[in-house]
Amino acid sequence: MDRGFFINGQWEHPSGLDRFDITNPANGAPVGSTLLANAAIVDRCVDVAQKVAPAFAALPARTRADMLHSAARLIEERADDMARLLTLEQGKPVADNMKEILFGCEVLRYYAEEGVRVGGSIRPASAPNIRNLVTYHPIGVVAAIVPWNYPIDLYCWKIGPALATGCPIIVKSPHETPLAIAMLVDCLHEAGFPAGSIADIPGLGQIAGEALSTHRGIRALSATASVPAGQAIMRAASVNMKRLCLELGGHAPFVVMEDADLEEAARAAHRRGYSNMGQICITVNRVLVAEKVADEFASILASLANETVLGDGLDPSIAYGPVQNAGVVARMDRHVSDAVAKGGSVIAGGGRATGSGLDDGLFYRPTVIANAPLDSLPMSEETFGPVIGIASFASDSEMLKIANSLDYGLAAYIYGPDLDRVWSLAEQMEFGAIGVNVNDTSDLMAPFGGWKMSGFGRELGPEGLDTFLQPKHLKVRLRRAS
Numbered sequence: 001m002d003r004g005f006f007i008n009g010q011w012e013h014p015s016g017l018d019r020f021d022i023t024n025p026a027n028g029a030p031v032g033s034t035l036l037a038n039a040a041i042v043d044r045c046v047d048v049a050q051k052v053a054p055a056f057a058a059l060p061a062r063t064r065a066d067m068l069h070s071a072a073r074l075i076e077e078r079a080d081d082m083a084r085l086l087t088l089e090q091g092k093p094v095a096d097n098m099k100e101i102l103f104g105c106e107v108l109r110y111y112a113e114e115g116v117r118v119g120g121s122i123r124p125a126s127a128p129n130i131r132n133l134v135t136y137h138p139i140g141v142v143a144a145i146v147p148w149n150y151p152i153d154l155y156c157w158k159i160g161p162a163l164a165t166g167c168p169i170i171v172k173s174p175h176e177t178p179l180a181i182a183m184l185v186d187c188l189h190e191a192g193f194p195a196g197s198i199a200d201i202p203g204l205g206q207i208a209g210e211a212l213s214t215h216r217g218i219r220a221l222s223a224t225a226s227v228p229a230g231q232a233i234m235r236a237a238s239v240n241m242k243r244l245c246l247e248l249g250g251h252a253p254f255v256v257m258e259d260a261d262l263e264e265a266a267r268a269a270h271r272r273g274y275s276n277m278g279q280i281c282i283t284v285n286r287v288l289v290a291e292k293v294a295d296e297f298a299s300i301l302a303s304l305a306n307e308t309v310l311g312d313g314l315d316p317s318i319a320y321g322p323v324q325n326a327g328v329v330a331r332m333d334r335h336v337s338d339a340v341a342k343g344g345s346v347i348a349g350g351g352r353a354t355g356s357g358l359d360d361g362l363f364y365r366p367t368v369i370a371n372a373p374l375d376s377l378p379m380s381e382e383t384f385g386p387v388i389g390i391a392s393f394a395s396d397s398e399m400l401k402i403a404n405s406l407d408y409g410l411a412a413y414i415y416g417p418d419l420d421r422v423w424s425l426a427e428q429m430e431f432g433a434i435g436v437n438v439n440d441t442s443d444l445m446a447p448f449g450g451w452k453m454s455g456f457g458r459e460l461g462p463e464g465l466d467t468f469l470q471p472k473h474l475k476v477r478l479r480r481a482s
């Protein structure tokens with residue numbers, strides 16, 4: 001599959017542009033390719049979107065909602081093929097991709113109905129003859145930057161609220177995984193969204209991403225990216241004071257109290273740490289375990305890691321596939337080497353996985369590093385791969401100090417049966433979301449986003465609409481009848 005750009009309601013394949021070849025990370029086989037957008041392509045998308053913006057904003061919210069519901073239905077009908085294609089280009093097992101795609105459909109349905117409920121209010125006034133009316137309006141042409149780790153799901157997180165509120169959107173889809181997205185775009189088009197209300201242009205961050213960030217015709221931009229990429233977007237967007245929603249990198253601590261069910265906690269850490277091969281912004285990066293049970297917990301987690309079966313995600317028996325690209329492998333090698341050099345012990349994994357069906361792919365053994373020094377890379381920088389470092393703590397205060405010590409603040413987890421204690425500790429942890437005895441922090445109805453260097457703005461929940469809505473205050477003086 002060789003794809004181009006979706007602009008003004010149709011697929012285009014302009015000449016003279018660079019093209020990126022897409023290969024299957026499980027075996028290196030070619031899967032397809034995509035054109036890479038440049039600043040001129042971004043300019044064209046903005047011109048088209050600006051022309052359609054007034055009419056799209058004027059559509060009844062229910063009309064836009066019906067389109068989103070129709071798109072969700074079409075995506076579900078094609079989910080099997082979409083999931084298989086996503087496995088070929090990204091590596092996640094098909095079952096995980098099906099969950100991703102179906103949750104994306106639920107996001108579209110949720111914002112279809114949330115968009116209908118956008119209203120206004122009459123506020124108290126300082127005088128009896130004054131009326132304060134507050135209304136909300138689409139901000140205008142917007143943009144989104146979507147990553148390769150969950151491309152369908154995060155695509156829906158951004159386009160759902162934008163389209164529901166009446167904002168035309170230009171999406172820089174990930175050049176590494178744009179193929180299944182093309183199927184999603186076809187569903188949106190068939191659902192009836194007007195030409196120009198959606199543009200999809202894969203491209204590099206340094207070129208297409210920067211062009212979107214600096215473009216004066218784009219009023220808001222929502223991006224899921226690394227911290228350095230978010231900083232670059234923020235600098236570029238300052239040109240026109242563009243509104244931003246930035247969900248950036250994380251470094252989630254997974255806290256295990258001394259009275260926790262160690263088997264349960266280890267299985268939860270294993271799944272959250274190695275699902276999608278750790279290529280998740282809320283993955284378990286560092287495990288902080290009470291001293292009394294640290295060795296026992298490490299032993300259980302290492303056993304689970306060693307028992308993990310890797311393979312091609314097209315095999316229905318496989319739950320853990322390859323990492324997406326060679327850069328991830330290089331970063332993991334660097335992090336593991338740094339931890340060992342500083343005194344940590346690799347008790348599971350620690351390098352490339354080899355053997356039948358694995359030699360030609362980007363497979364990396366799920367890795368556990370015991371006694372990982374707090375200043376080592378796995379404990380201080382986002383690995384974005386299947387590496388978990390373990391450190392111990394002697395008191396609740398020490399745990400909080402360690403957990404809150406980094407600039408990241410996206411997600412954290414804490415396991416223990418004493419709800420009063422763990423709830424109190426969770427309230428002192430400096431993260432946008434805390435999982436208490438649960439290894440996931442995202443929920444359709446609740447806001448998702450980070451503290452500190454992990455970004456600002458929120459996706460999901462009613463708050464997900466805020467990026468795309470502009471409030472307006474009408475102050476009216478009434479004349480008293482004589």
